[in-house]
Amino acid sequence: MYVTNKIKSMSDFKFHLGTYNYKLLLIVLLMFTGYLPTVSSQAYFQQDVAYKIDVTLNDKRHELSAFEKVEYTNNSPDTLQFLYFHLWPNAYSNNKTELAKQLFTLKGREKLFKNPELRGYIDSLNFKINDLSVRWDYLPNQPDICKIWLNTPLMPGQKIVISTPFHVKIPKGVTSRLGHMEESYQISQWFPKPAVYDRNGWHPMSYLDQGEFYSEFGTFDVSITLPDNYVVAATGELQNIHELEKLNALAKDTAWKSIAMLGKVKHITSSAQTKTLRYTGKNMHDFAWFTDKQFNVMKGKVVLPESGKVVTTWVMCTNRQSRLWKKSLEYANQAILGFSNLIGDYPYSEFIVVQSALSAGLGMEYPGLTVIGVTKNAYTLDEVITHEIGHNWFYAALGSNERRYPFMDESITSNYQERYMTNKYPNKKLWEIILKKKKQAKFLHADKMPARQMEELAWLIPARNNLEQPVNLASTDYSSGNYNQMIYSKASMDFSYLRAYLGDSVYDEAMHAYYRTWKFRHPQPDDLRTVFESHTDKDLDWFFDDLIGTAKRLDYKIVRRENHRLLAKNNGELVSPVVIAGINADSICFEKWIDGFSGEKWIDIPQGNYTELKIDPNHVMPELFRLNNNIRTAGIFPKSDPVVHQLLVGIEDPEKHSIMYIPAINWNRENGFMLGLAMYNGLLIPKPFEYLFIPFYTFNNSSLAGFGKISYNITPYNKLIRLAKITFEGTRFGAPGNQNYNKLKAGLEINFRPNKANSPIRQKIYGHYLLASDLYQIENIEPVNMNSYIQLGYNLEKSSLVNPYNLLVAFESGASFQKAAVDFNYKLSYPGRNNGLEIRLFAGTMIRNTSPNSFYALAPSGRSGRDQYLYEGTFPDRFGKFSTSFWSRQMTMNEGGLVSPVNDQLGYSNWLMSLSLSSNLPWKAGRIGVKPFVNLLLNDHGLGTNQNSPFFGEAGFKIDLWNLFEIYFPLLVTANIQSINSSIKNRIRVVLNLDFSKQGQIGRGN
């Protein structure tokens, strides 16, 4: 077995060995050798690296040719037999790399690196150690990591020189962080680089898009040769006086700033003459450079508050978004000063903001340099620059393992960014970031919410869905949504909570000390904890063990008030401090922190003139439910919350009840034109109690029709069940003869927790009890009874972009029948696009059927409105006889799934099996919505003449319109179908994908 990138510590290593016996053997061995205490109990050390790289850019072929020498000093107490080196450009070399696999899962880009433009790699390597050839191997299936076997072991305290030539093919810059857009280059994660060896051993890691890095500190001496008219932004300090003078002259030339040159980027031919620029840097763990012939230059400086040292600041940007970028230098200077005041002096002598032509996220950090993409507005540009500047502390100087503990860099940085931005723009509202006009915000009742509440709203979506994960996991453990929502939103809020509890001065002192102690070193979570615990007498277990280490939920509640006491209750799992405030109008009269408690607790409240008591009025705690956080001191219903009425989808305020409205129109043949109103209590953030009502006034018969649904969601903590949903639904629409059909449904749906949060596989079971108008009586305009039905089912779904599938095992029972069915839908994705081969397999059998009505049996064709005894779907002409109107041709692709209408004439089946295939057309034709299809079916109709064959087949094409309509043309059919409908015209059917609820229908394909 070899070490994969997932292994970061000795305990992981034991786990990954797999078989139990192996593990036992290892433990016994470790006991004998006295190694059982983990390696991390060793004293701190860190390796030292000194790079010298000479690199030449070929901007015709988009290639680098280079030679690298790394002086590597073993400061560990261990003798090293081998080294791991990262060869990250190889992440782009084929479709089996960890990067390709991640992009495949997250973005569905299957054959990404088959395209030569998108492919990148590093080759021409010839590693030597102290000038002697050595054996080195790529790791199996990880061509972006190699293992170099040392000719002689490297003893503690010794140093060696590793050297190699290398050549890099630069991929087109649309995939991740390394790349070029024409002749604009983003050269990052580009050179052979040793993996970190620390207290926990080796940390080889493949390059990933979601997930960052971990590298050794050292010195860089890099010489870059390229055509003379390129402007270069690089990590470290430029050593060429002549080039520096050129940049100074460019910075003085402010002509570009006075013209509106939005988007005006013109091609400049590369000069034949080359130049060699030398950059040096120390206390750095990475080196990246960016170059473009179009860069404008701005230069400034910041005097650091503690040391008085001067930092030279630069901005290099093209004319693209130049209006926005005019102020970027000011943003950078202010943020460097702001963070230096909060955390300690900026760690380097230079800082560069460089604009990127690539589309790899909003911004990316390197030591003393940040690369920023296209931003929406000035505020966002400031915010992104601020965030990336924060990384000079939490990434560049405090070199934690970002891959294993993304919260140590991303979350703390996000928290400082949020604090700095709130300070700088105290009145910034959330709507200003997402909407254009205040009018719109007022209309949506979103004009008052502060910008900083964005974090909370983003986090509430996974939190209320019971999909939270602890924030101290590795980058690769998160789904892509959770990587953003847990690491950037939730964990950032966690640090605000800690700061509010400790107070700014204690928190800032602790963070200063953490920075001082761990600057240019590799801190781990316990190191952060030790520093914080040494700065307060307060117990911080709730923060480091529970808030960071678990997904326990926080929900305190006010029960009641008696004079100067308040009864509060902990409804959550987290036992953590809570802040209670007295509020008069909009101002806070007092704030009181109470240490965490479980169950109920009486809290003394100071006397004062306040109208409301509220838990956490400033939103510093990640409170899951805020409607139970307040109580007024007067009024009949002191615990009631404001109700917000709003049109359309609004931004929901977790402190208020939202009721939203949308006008709705509808039409069907019986009711005619209908006018109604959809009402619901918010869509974006799940709630325990949810409802949706769409009543309609019908103009044909002046009555009421519509649909309504209420549901109650149960979300137990950390249990096998993620979400149990209890629903009640009612439907009523018109039927022939001035009747109405009615349907009532009670359901329980149990969604299981996926065994891994980042797994695309979801499982659920459901049970429904239904009452529906008797279809036979409806069609024959007789007095109508309500029939009862039971449905039970199991659903297994893989909802990935590539090769998704859905398996439904269903059972249905009515008074006179029982049936069971399996319905399997699979999409075999084609390379690169959303296209694929869609396969549907259906098998069903009637366990019992004593009904005189044929339509309860299994339908060979997809059911049309007329034979749907459960009135599923939206049918404008549900009761129309086939082919009398356009809408009478409507069907749903369920049960047998044949398009040709054969249910009436050939009858229903006691059992049937069917296979349906449809596919996009190959190559570019796949983009248009025309798909050929083939449907095959076998049922229990006995063998006889041709017309009575149990084998049915049809082939044709379908047109897909906006994923809403599908029109099927069955051109070729078997004789039995032909005998019923000889003309193609009589076989054309339509499918309307506009259902309120799709699940739970027997034999339902989608």
Ligand SMILES: [Zn+2]
């Ligand atoms: Zn970041």
